[in-house]
Amino acid sequence: MFRTFIQMLAMILTLEASFFLLKTNLGLSPQIIAELSVPRYGYHEEILKSLSCQSADTRVGLILLLVSFALQMGNALWPLRWSDFNIDLRGVFISLICGVIVFAAGYWYSRSLSKTLYEESTQLVKTKSAP
Secondary structure (H helix, E strand, O other), X not given: OHXXXXXHHHHHXXXXXXXXXXXXXXXXXXXXXXXXXXXXXXXXXXXXXXXXXXXXXHHHHHHHHHHHHHHHHHHHHOOOOHHHXXXXXXXXHHHHHHHHHHHHHHHHHHHHHHHHHHHHHHHHHHHHHOO
16 A cells, blocks of 8 residues: 555656646746836836746745655665555555645645745845835
């Protein structure tokens, strides 16, 4: 059961990592892309939000990819037994539950980190543009 759990959780975390790494780039609309390409004085709040979100999502995606890699490497280095060729449904079910929990935690962490990065960036821009 434990080997099935590790295999399934590693695959689920890889899927979740790709979600966080692609989410922001897929959300770039033509309007946002056009706004990013137009030079402006001062700063643009939407650009700060978008870049903060991208940075947070990329960090969460990287963490999930590294955890997934460690799980897969640990599974590959663990000696196989004959019973390990079976798929245990309990391991699949537990890994799905763990995957949902990790996804929710990653989503929460990404939102919280994005807000923190946005607030810090806004403070930096405001202090730079102040006379």
